Amino acid sequence: MRISQLAAATGVPVATVKYYLREGLLHEGERTAPTQALYDDSHVARLRLVRALLGAGGVSIAQARAILAAIDEPPAAIHLLATAHNAITAPLDAAADVDEVRAITSGWGWRTESCDPAVLGAVAAGLQGLRDGGFDLAPGVLDAYGRAARDIAQAEIDGIPTESAEAAVRYVVLGTVLVEPLLLALRRLAEQVVSGERFGETGPLGD
Amino acid sequence: MRISQLAAATGVPVATVKYYLREGLLHEGERTAPTQALYDDSHVARLRLVRALLGAGGVSIAQARAILAAIDEPPAAIHLLATAHNAITAPLDAAADVDEVRAITSGWGWRTESCDPAVLGAVAAGLQGLRDGGFDLAPGVLDAYGRAARDIAQAEIDGIPTESAEAAVRYVVLGTVLVEPLLLALRRLAEQVVSGERFGETGPLGD
DNA sequence: CAATAATGGATAGTGCTACTCTCCAATGTC
DNA sequence: GACATTGGAGAGTAGCACTATCCATTATTG
Known part of the structure; x- marks a missing residue:
């Protein structure tokens, strides 16, 4: 799955997906070339989670980063x-x-x-x-x-x-x-x- | 009470008091001249309420305006x-x-x-x-x-x-x-x- | 009464946030 | 081989809650 398909699957604009990647809210895709990557279902689920946190959850980017870090690396x-x-x-x-x-x-x-x-x-x-x-x-x-x-x-x-x-x-x-x-x-x-x-x-x- | 005293009594900067007046969150003072006005305890109480709504209450200026309107003109x-x-x-x-x-x-x-x-x-x-x-x-x-x-x-x-x-x-x-x-x-x-x-x-x- | 300070009013500017746009060389597709 | 898409980076945008500046008027002080 490429970035445009990931975006289509979640309803999130491509530019915003890139932004979340930069902000560290979404893990990188699997590299197929120095300037290409593939995404999978884990990215779809994570992207939905990020949107739920920022939207319904009402948290900021920085808070979302802290929350996701807690989930990713259980203390x-x-x-x-x-x-x-x-x-x-x-x-x-x-x-x-x-x-x-x-x-x-x-x-x-x-x-x-x-x-x-x-x-x-x-x-x-x-x-x-x-x-x-x-x-x-x-x-x-x-x-x-x-x-x-x-x-x-x-x-x-x-x-x-x-x-x-x-x-x-x-x-x-x-x-x-x-x-x-x-x-x-x-x-x-x-x-x-x-x-x-x-x-x-x-x-x-x-x- | 003049605007600087109102500001001092509540800890809100003068510029911010002016802003709230413009936004309609705070009622005008009593005019003593075309370019002068006096404020009283009702302004102090209202200003504290506005700050509580915007701060602890976490509401926006627009929501605060709606809330204060409901209080001012009970439906x-x-x-x-x-x-x-x-x-x-x-x-x-x-x-x-x-x-x-x-x-x-x-x-x-x-x-x-x-x-x-x-x-x-x-x-x-x-x-x-x-x-x-x-x-x-x-x-x-x-x-x-x-x-x-x-x-x-x-x-x-x-x-x-x-x-x-x-x-x-x-x-x-x-x-x-x-x-x-x-x-x-x-x-x-x-x-x-x-x-x-x-x-x-x-x-x-x-x- | 003159010098200085404060006021109300308007406009413009600031800092922050969450995007969104534009550009580019590298890559993929038909 | 023509054209679209990609990752990456930087700049730009919109909205919000102030905040700063300016100015003519008013108040205070010596």
């Missing part, structure tokens, strides 16, 4: 999740109030001692974002978020394939990135469904 | 949520398989007849993103997502203030946007916590 199984999360989590903001997060989550019985500080920082940044926007969560809602997050994590960890490091890494890394838009959309849909049940067709103010 | 209470969601949900993709989403969610007992099609489309796009990336959810995980989304929505709908339309709109719109980063970060943290419980310090493969 030691220790801290597998931290590796996956590091590929997409912003570096820890020094101003983030991690202690507050530890206090809240320990109230839920979460043991966060060995968690990645960057993820704790991301939670702290999320809470700070609410405050910056002058938004106060109704009482109990944060607890509901914690319970829901734990339920989700429970199901996901149960589902991690254990037969090989490659499969586990792939599942965790892609699950982290690609599932996020789905979760957010499901939340919005559930809000509309629950709102309909609670208030009928009229919305929360009754009209 | 009829009917379809309040749909209005909030429309401000930030991408327009419905014609290729989205909405029927599949209706089938899955009706299996959960969700009544989606009166839901915004764009939100159904967003769920469909999320599922399609998984497929495009060649990623298969472990069995039962999607059901867990549905349950968690419903639990979250239940708590959020319970928390909507009902004393005024303005408060309700503000709560729903900001809650939709600003809470998203928090939820995603909580999920990552929960994954690490649950992983630690399940596998100890070694990660899912045991090493």
Whole structure:
């Protein structure tokens, strides 16, 4: 398969395929001459994955490179999740109030001692974002978020394939990135469904 | 308060405040002369909100304008949520398989007849993103997502203030946007916590 | 009251990202 | 042998969120 066929098979323009090759998101084809190469199904699959990450997954080229590197060269199984999360989590903001997060989550019985500080920082940044926007969560809602997050994590960890490091890494890394838009959309849909049940067709103010 | 004081009070450069004024994200100050104006606490609060939306909330200028418009001119209470969601949900993709989403969610007992099609489309796009990336959810995980989304929505709908339309709109719109980063970060943290419980310090493969 | 600074308003420019275009010699196809 | 395609590299583009500059007007200060 030559580059134009690869492009046709995936719907990605040839120029963009070349760009991904240059950026290291796509492995090179097999050389048949100094200026010619052949591509195969592995390139088609990888190209679809790259597009899914950049499109639906909403990650940048640089993040995609980190994610793909994690998939290509599975790190030691220790801290597998931290590796996956590091590929997409912003570096820890020094101003983030991690202690507050530890206090809240320990109230839920979460043991966060060995968690990645960057993820704790991301939670702290999320809470700070609410405050910056002058938004106060109704009482109990944060607890509901914690319970829901734990339920989700429970199901996901149960589902991690254990037969090989490659499969586990792939599942965790892609699950982290690609599932996020789905979760957010499901939340919005559930809000509309629950709102309909609670208030009928009229919305929360009754009209 | 003049523009330089407004800028100092919020940490936003003067040039950026001018930009937000031009873009309609910030209301004009009170004119004291054809080329002079005064700003007050409402501008400080609004500016902080704009920064929270653009920063932590991760929305674009155009989305922020739509969100702020929804807050400024509360729509009829009917379809309040749909209005909030429309401000930030991408327009419905014609290729989205909405029927599949209706089938899955009706299996959960969700009544989606009166839901915004764009939100159904967003769920469909999320599922399609998984497929495009060649990623298969472990069995039962999607059901867990549905349950968690419903639990979250239940708590959020319970928390909507009902004393005024303005408060309700503000709560729903900001809650939709600003809470998203928090939820995603909580999920990552929960994954690490649950992983630690399940596998100890070694990660899912045991090493 | 004069010198200096700050303001609102408009326009243009910046840095970044994700492509996209153009060119070239080397290679492949009919 | 004519023509298209390829890999490779560099330059160009569009969109976004600012940021800088300019200018006439207004405010402040000594």
